[in-house]
Amino acid sequence: xxxxxxxxxxxxxxxxxxxxxxxxxxxxxxxxxxxxxxxxxxxxxxxxxxxxxxxxxxxxxxxxxxxxxxxxxxxxxxxxxxxxxxxxxxxxxxxxxxxxxxxxxxxxxxxxxxxxxxxxxxxxxxxxxxxxxxxxxxxxxxx
Amino acid sequence: xxxxxxxxxxxxxxxxxxxxxxxxxxxxxxxxxxxxxxxxxxxxxxxxxxxxxxxxxxxxxxxxxxxxxxxxxxxxxxxxxxxxxxxxxxxxxxxxxxxxxxxxxxxxxxxxxxxxxxxxxxxxxxxxxxxxxxxxxxxxxxx
DNA sequence: CCTCCTAAGTTGGCTTTCCAAACCCACCGT
DNA sequence: ACGGTGGGTTTGGAAAGCCAACTTAGGAGG
Numbered sequence: 092x093x094x095x096x097x098x099x100x101x102x103x104x105x106x107x108x109x110x111x112x113x114x115x116x117x118x119x120x121x122x123x124x125x126x127x128x129x130x131x132x133x134x135x136x137x138x139x140x141x142x143x144x145x146x147x148x149x150x151x152x153x154x155x156x157x158x159x160x161x162x163x164x165x166x167x168x169x170x171x172x173x174x175x176x177x178x179x180x181x182x183x184x185x186x187x188x189x190x191x192x193x194x195x196x197x198x199x200x201x202x203x204x205x206x207x208x209x210x211x212x213x214x215x216x217x218x219x220x221x222x223x224x225x226x227x228x229x230x231x232x233x234x
Numbered sequence: 235x236x237x238x239x240x241x242x243x244x245x246x247x248x249x250x251x252x253x254x255x256x257x258x259x260x261x262x263x264x265x266x267x268x269x270x271x272x273x274x275x276x277x278x279x280x281x282x283x284x285x286x287x288x289x290x291x292x293x294x295x296x297x298x299x300x301x302x303x304x305x306x307x308x309x310x311x312x313x314x315x316x317x318x319x320x321x322x323x324x325x326x327x328x329x330x331x332x333x334x335x336x337x338x339x340x341x342x343x344x345x346x347x348x349x350x351x352x353x354x355x356x357x358x359x360x361x362x363x364x365x366x367x368x369x370x371x372x373x374x375x376x377x
Numbered sequence: 378c379c380t381c382c383t384a385a386g387t388t389g390g391c392t393t394t395c396c397a398a399a400c401c402c403a404c405c406g407t
Numbered sequence: 408a409c410g411g412t413g414g415g416t417t418t419g420g421a422a423a424g425c426c427a428a429c430t431t432a433g434g435a436g437g
Contacts, residue, residue, distance in 0.1 A: 094276030096339045098329030099259050099322055105333060107252060109424085116242050119365075125385050133237035135425050140386055150332075161433045163384060171332040176365045177354045178328055179242055181321045186241030189293075189314040190248060196239045202367040203359035211320045214353045216346035217360070222262075222319045224345040252395085268414050278396045283415060304404045306413065 105149045106175065110134040111142050115172065116179055118152065123165035151175065180209050248292045249318065253277040254285050258315065259322055261295065266308035294318065323352050 094100070106112055113132040117123075122131055129139050143166060146152040151172040154164045180199075187195050199207040211220045218224065237243070249255055256275040260266075265274055272282050286309060289295040294315040297307045323342075330338050342350040354363045361367065 095260075095274045097256075097259065098326045098334045098339065100256055100275075100329075101333040102325045102329030103252075103255060107255070109246075109250060112246060112250070113240075113243055116240065117238075120370075126383085129385095131238045132243075135427095136386065137388085137426090138424060141423095158384095161384070161431095171328075173365055174328055174332060177324045177363075178321065180354055180363065181324050182245045183241045185314075185317055185321055186243075186245030189317060190244040191241045196241065198371050199363075199368045200371045201356040201359065201361070201363060202369075203356055203361060205356065205358035206371070207363055207368060208357035209354050209363050210357045211323055211352050212355050213344040213346060213348065214351035215348035216344065218344070218346060220320075220323065220342075220344060220350055220352050222316055225342045225350060226345075227263075228341050228343045228349070269412085272414095278398095279415070280397095280417085281395065284394095301404095301413095304402095304413075 105146070105151065106178075108142065108145075110138060111146060112175075112179065112182070114139065114142055114146070115151070115168075115175060118166055118168055118172070119176060119179065123167060124163075125166075128166075146172075181211070184209050248289070248294065249321075251285065251288075253281060254289060255318075255322065255325070257282065257285055257289070258294070258311075258318055261309055261311055261315070262319060262322065266310060267306075268309075271309075289315075324354070327352050 106115070110132060114128050114134065117128045117131050120131075122128055125136075125139065125143070128134070128143075129136055132139075134142070143152065147154055147166070149171075150169055152166045153169055155167045156162065156164045183197075201207045212218060213220050213224075249258070253275060257271050257277065260271045260274050263274075265271055268279075268282065268286070271277070271286075272279055275282075277285070286295065290297055290309070292314075293312055295309045296312055298310045299305060299307045326340075344350045355361060356363050356367075
């Protein structure tokens with residue numbers, strides 16, 4: 092059988108390799124330079140160079156020059172890249188709840204003043220999109 | 235510098251390897267047996283065996299025997315595993331919007347009757363948890 | 378001028394994973 | 408006894424990953 096065609100698989104083609112999401116985490120934290128990303132993630136420099144190149148060609152990051160003479164650049168998020176924040180948020184939430192022991196290294200505060208506890212909801216009705224509340228519909232098949 | 239301690243990194247230690255999330259996708263789809271997962275994802279059998287073993291020891295999946303005499307088992311989601319559904323949902327959403335071309339292979343219908351368009355919101359106020367609405371707070375620091 | 382320093386990678390050498398195909402074992406139906 | 412199925416393990420070569428050292432291109436200090 093041929094593997095299932097699926098947006099999860101497509102997404103993982105781009106950001107599913109080791110270090111890609113951690114590099115993106117650093118960019119979300121404002122650490123947009125090569126050495127900062129390398130230091131904060133622990134990725135080896137050659138792999139980081141390869142990952143950044145891939146993320147740039149995939150349109151998730153873009154290289155922005157911040158100094159012409161010693162030519163230096165930072166990596167900035169594109170719209171596509173910013174949209175990945177939700178993925179990192181849910182991954183962090185899962186890690187907080189089921190993996191990380193004890194004191195959470197980081198919490199987010201939402202603009203409402205509370206500590207963020209993220210929930211995934213249906214945009215139409217606002218109710219939680221729990222596993223049980225969902226049914227798979229065969230995309231474009233008329234019933 | 236030592237790499238940042240972070241729940242995203244911890245989460246990726248468990249589910250960040252290639253094929254782990256795709257294997258879990260299949261289990262969410264109800265394909266809980268080895269050969270089904272192998273066929274639908276395209277992962278090689280030895281890697282799948284290693285990933286499943288890791289997910290079981292990490293408490294994301296559990297082996298459930300469904301036949302004693304030819305001893306056969308299925309892989310079932312634990313609570314921790316079910317909690318990963320949100321991550322897959324957001325990854326699928328990002329893939330749908332920024333990676334997959336053309337007709338989406340799969341859509342979910344929410345119990346409210348509409349096609350699911352997932353949003354991440356703050357549990358306290360219900361407002362969207364957009365990138366701009368969040369500030370990092372230093373975890374356990376008393377203000 | 379000579380040397381050291383920083384940023385952003387490259388390069389070389391070694392180790393680990395990955396993958397495909399073959400093999401294995403226990404059972405089942407015929 | 409013979410082939411088929413389910414759930415893996417083994418094997419051997421290809422690919423990717425890791426680390427340390429090197430490079431390039433321009434400063435800064437002396």
